[in-house]
Amino acid sequence: MNILVTGGAGFIGSNFVRYFLEKYPAYSIINLDKLTYAGNLENLSDLQGEPRHRFVCGDIGDSDLVTQLSEECDAIIHFAAETHVDRSIVDPEAFIQTNVLGTHVLLEASRKHAHRLFLHISTDEVYGSCPEGDFTEDDRLNPSSPYSASKAGSDLLVASYHKTYGLPAIITRCSNNYGPFQFPEKLIPLMISNALENKPLPIYGDGLNIRDWLYVLDHCEAIDRVFHQGTAGEIYNIGAEGGKTNLDIVKFVLNTLEKPTSLIQYVKDRPAHDRRYAVNPKKIKDELGWQPQYSIETALEETIQWYCHHPDWWKRIKSGAYRHMYEKIYGASL
Ligand code: NAD
Ligand code: TYD
Numbered sequence: 001m002n003i004l005v006t007g008g009a010g011f012i013g014s015n016f017v018r019y020f021l022e023k024y025p026a027y028s029i030i031n032l033d034k035l036t037y038a039g040n041l042e043n044l045s046d047l048q049g050e051p052r053h054r055f056v057c058g059d060i061g062d063s064d065l066v067t068q069l070s071e072e073c074d075a076i077i078h079f080a081a082e083t084h085v086d087r088s089i090v091d092p093e094a095f096i097q098t099n100v101l102g103t104h105v106l107l108e109a110s111r112k113h114a115h116r117l118f119l120h121i122s123t124d125e126v127y128g129s130c131p132e133g134d135f136t137e138d139d140r141l142n143p144s145s146p147y148s149a150s151k152a153g154s155d156l157l158v159a160s161y162h163k164t165y166g167l168p169a170i171i172t173r174c175s176n177n178y179g180p181f182q183f184p185e186k187l188i189p190l191m192i193s194n195a196l197e198n199k200p201l202p203i204y205g206d207g208l209n210i211r212d213w214l215y216v217l218d219h220c221e222a223i224d225r226v227f228h229q230g231t232a233g234e235i236y237n238i239g240a241e242g243g244k245t246n247l248d249i250v251k252f253v254l255n256t257l258e259k260p261t262s263l264i265q266y267v268k269d270r271p272a273h274d275r276r277y278a279v280n281p282k283k284i285k286d287e288l289g290w291q292p293q294y295s296i297e298t299a300l301e302e303t304i305q306w307y308c309h310h311p312d313w314w315k316r317i318k319s320g321a322y323r324h325m326y327e328k329i330y331g332a333s334l
Contacts, residue, residue: 002028004073006060006106007080009033011182012121012216014043016079019220021052028052030069033080034059034098042313043181060102063109070109075117077227078106081154084185085125085145089271092146099150100157107161107169118158118169119227124212124239126152126173129274136280137173137235144272155235168232172223175239175279179216179299180306184314188213188300191250192307193314195259205269207247210276214240215294215303225288237279240292249300256304 003020007013008031017029028051033039035057047053058065060080070076080102082088082095103120110118127135128142141156143149161167178188191201222238230236247264254261284290307314 001026001075002030002073004030004032004069004076006032006076006078007039009035009039009041009043009055010079010083011038011043011179012177012219013079014040014181015179015216016077016220016223017044017053018047019217020224021047021050023224029054030073031055032058032060032066032069036082038083038183040181040317059098061097061105063105066105066109067112070106070113070115073113073115075115075119075227076106076110077119077121077223078103079121081151083147084183085147086185086270088145088147088150092150095146095150096153099147100153103154104157107157107167110169111161111165111167116168117227117232118161118167119223119230120154120158120169120171121223122155122171122173123148123151124173124175124237124277124279125274126155127277127279130276130278134239134241134278134280135237137237137283144274159233159235162233170226170230170232171235172226173235173237173279174219174222175212175214175277177216177219178213179303180310181313182216184318187211187246188249188253188303189307189314191253192257192304193318195253195257195263196308196311198259198263200265201250201254201263202265202267203246203250204267205273207250207264207266208245209273210243210245210278211249212239212241212243212277212279213249213296213300214238214292215296215299218292218294221293222284222290225284225290229288236284236288237281238284238290239279239281240296241281242296243276243278244296252300253304256301257308
């Protein structure tokens with residue numbers, strides 16, 4: 001089988017491409033990625049010379065290119081997106097362009113070529129903040145940021161293509177991921193790398209916002225199950241059912257690295273900052289037999305070690321990529 005993976009040079013996409021090619025020797029992947037600031041071919045350096053992996057640098061919004069690549073493929077797994085909430089607050093346009101319009105271009109190509117599956121990788125953030133309990137797949141979409149609104153928009157488009165044209169499409173909505181190759185603008189790699197450099201660790205607001213962290217390979221396995229056993233037209237929540245406050249995470253990082261808590265610096269809160277995310281993953285567990293394999297304690301410690309052993313990777317990225325944007329929102333320098 002030949003699969004078009006979009007966004008496979010980013011954090012989750014690159015982990016997924018590696019996982020899938022290793023697990024399925026009969027599969028080939030065309031990896032379409034624009035290499036935005038978040039895309040990095042270094043994330044795929046171990047796949048150099050792998051004949052089943054073909055990298056194409058291009059935009060999912062380029063209809064001619066997408067149509068041409070789709071012709072060679074049996075299915076699409078769609079990761080490509082603008083993904084950082086803070087960036088979406090400063091400059092939402094790219095989020096609408098890629099996440100909404102880019103998804104539409106892919107849907108049209110998938111429909112034209114009668115693909116066997118369009119697997120859309122979405123996020124628990126489309127449900128918005130969850131004051132108590134957890135959200136099931138039937139709960140209403142209530143996004144807070146331009147990022148989550150653009151993902152919700154793309155989810156609705158995907159669902160409409162299933163209903164209107166019978167496109168065999170599935171949506172997954174996963175909680176926050178962590179692991180190797182995550183761009184150091186997101187909480188965990190930012191905190192690890194700042195702590196390693198003895199720089200302040202900026203905590204938004206009171207640090208008591210809750211996220212349900214899932215190790216990236218658990219997410220990859222969930223996508224694998226949905227791809228092979230999921231039902232077209234369905235939505236599957238994916239989560240670890242273990243919320244932690246941002247302060248819990250930051251203190252764990254500091255403790256593991258034997259760094260002082262005095263590095264913590266409270267800064268202005270993010271506008272419309274979702275207090276708590278919580279999804280109910282019962283459906284993927286009961287129907288597809290998925291279970292997370294990694295505990296946050298061991299996998300977060302291993303992730304911290306990965307960043308300790310790959311300083312060149314994150315130092316190259318941090319040398320300028322996100323500073324300007326950060327200062328614009330929070331008025332504080334890193
Ligand atoms: P990322 O920002 O690390 O990577 C995104 C990738 O998409 C990059 O390689 C980038 O170059 C590429 N890309 C962006 N715009 C493109 C375009 N127009 N055309 C082609 N490629 C383009 O993102 P990630 O954290 O790996 O997230 C991947 C997907 O998973 C996203 O759809 C995101 O919404 C979803 N998701 C992420 C998380 C998380 O915690 N990171 C959780 C749930 C769902
Ligand atoms: P982030 O990794 O941006 O993911 P998301 O906002 O999509 O969940 O942020 C995770 C949490 O950490 C969120 O509550 C915002 C908070 N945060 C900080 O407190 N400081 C930071 O520097 C960053 C990047 C995030």
